[in-house]
Amino acid sequence: MTSGVLHIVGLGPGGAAHRTPAATAAVTGAEVVVGYTTYVDAVADLLDPRQRVVRGVMGEEDRRADEALVLAAEGARVALVSSGDAGVHGMAARTLARAAELDADERPQVIVLPGVSAAQAAAAAAGAPLTDDFAVLSLSDISMPWARVERRLDALAGSGLALALYNPRSSRRAAGFDRALELLRAARGEATPVVLAHDVTRPDERIERTTLGALDPERVTMRTVVLVSGDSAAEVGPWLVALRGPVGAAT
Numbered sequence: 001m002t003s004g005v006l007h008i009v010g011l012g013p014g015g016a017a018h019r020t021p022a023a024t025a026a027v028t029g030a031e032v033v034v035g036y037t038t039y040v041d042a043v044a045d046l047l048d049p050r051q052r053v054v055r056g057v058m059g060e061e062d063r064r065a066d067e068a069l070v071l072a073a074e075g076a077r078v079a080l081v082s083s084g085d086a087g088v089h090g091m092a093a094r095t096l097a098r099a100a101e102l103d104a105d106e107r108p109q110v111i112v113l114p115g116v117s118a119a120q121a122a123a124a125a126a127g128a129p130l131t132d133d134f135a136v137l138s139l140s141d142i143s144m145p146w147a148r149v150e151r152r153l154d155a156l157a158g159s160g161l162a163l164a165l166y167n168p169r170s171s172r173r174a175a176g177f178d179r180a181l182e183l184l185r186a187a188r189g190e191a192t193p194v195v196l197a198h199d200v201t202r203p204d205e206r207i208e209r210t211t212l213g214a215l216d217p218e219r220v221t222m223r224t225v226v227l228v229s230g231d232s233a234a235e236v237g238p239w240l241v242a243l244r245g246p247v248g249a250a251t
């Protein structure tokens with residue numbers, strides 16, 4: 001193993017107040033900070049002019065992982081920054097997979113630091129709709145064929161679990177969300193409560209409560225995480241919660 005270290009850092013959903021002290025320490029203690037440019041901007045308040053900053057672009061995640069690993073293998077302290085939790089549709093898995101390909105004597109120490117995921121922040125903003133069992137699903141078909149995404153969605157739609165949908169919809173990728181809505185409405189009914197959490201913990205945060213029936217897909221973007229209630233959901237006062245108990249008892 002080399003003397004370098006690579007921290008794969010989950011920065012939380014956006015606001016500095018939701019960043020962990022461990023994430024802050026990894027970024028401030030790094031000689032090199034590597035990340036997709038939006039995530040580097042999210043730690044602008046922590047950066048020092050003496051640090052080297054390597055900004056990446058969307059779609060070049062493997063290159064970013066390799067670059068961070070090479071720098072750490074050369075002996076640098078590197079922070080590879082990722083939004084939310086790096087292990088939830090973030091940079092952790094692909095970077096560890098690349099690290100595992102290196103010979104043990106060339107591999108730097110790699111440490112994954114957890115962060116607050118968008119679904120957790122969105123749930124807290126709406127109440128506690130993920131308290132009972134829930135599942136996280138990305139609707140992106142960039143790294144996985146849509147047929148596989150739809151198979152998972154179909155199984156989950158009938159499961160009764162609350163769902164957090166990541167990467168739900170972009171202007172170029174709208175059909176998948178329409179199909180997801182169709183499956184979910186058929187399996188769960190139009191009255192099922194939904195939370196659209198946009199830019200959660202960021203200055204433009206907006207939390208919208210709607211239902212599967214009333215949901216306007218145009219409201220949903222890549223800056224939204226969509227929470228779909230499970231069969232233990234209840235609207236209590238202004239909050240949406242999930243009360244574990246017999247099916248139907250809570251609604």
Ligand SMILES: C[S@@+](CC[C@H](N)C(=O)[O-])C[C@H]1O[C@@H](n2cnc3c(N)ncnc32)[C@H](O)[C@@H]1O
Pocket residue numbers: 013014082083084085086087088089090116117118119165166167168197198199200201202221222223224225226
């Ligand atoms: C590549 S995934 C990154 C997820 C991240 N690793 C996490 O744990 O939150 C990007 C998707 O996460 C969701 N997301 C991330 N941050 C968000 C935020 N602050 N507000 C709403 N959604 C967010 C959106 O669905 C977005 O399309």
